[in-house]
Amino acid sequence: MEEADAITRRRLDLWATYHERFAALEASGSARRPILPDDCAHNAHMYYLLLPDLASRGAFIGQLKSRDIHPVFHYVPLHSAPRGMTAGRSIGSMAHTDSLSERLVRLPLWLGLDEHIQRVSDEVVRALS
Numbered sequence: 001m002e003e004a005d006a007i008t009r010r011r012l013d014l015w016a017t018y019h020e021r022f023a024a025l026e027a028s029g030s031a032r033r034p035i036l037p038d039d040c041a042h043n044a045h046m047y048y049l050l051l052p053d054l055a056s057r058g059a060f061i062g063q064l065k066s067r068d069i070h071p072v073f074h075y076v077p078l079h080s081a082p083r084g085m086t087a088g089r090s091i092g093s094m095a096h097t098d099s100l101s102e103r104l105v106r107l108p109l110w111l112g113l114d115e116h117i118q119r120v121s122d123e124v125v126r127a128l129s
Contacts, residue, residue, distance in 0.1 A: 011044035054102040
């Protein structure tokens, strides 16, 4: 707990590096970066990109894994998760949720990534360019 502020600062620096490096990808339409409202703060828990579709995400993950970088898709909507299907309910279309879950990809973000972030971000740019 004593190191929490320092750890969060390091994670925020890594997050900011990704965000800056991927601005051109967003401008080209290759991926969308996280959107942060001006009145909100975050703790850099994760960094994600939204890709155009499921096929793009699958190809992207495969390309990075072949370069020993392991992004994950991670997000399964509750309405389509096994437990959510038996214990929950949804009303109306969940098309937006389904679309986002198919396109979201989480990038590596951990303490110690500092020495690798240049290579990881270069490979992300290469895979999406």
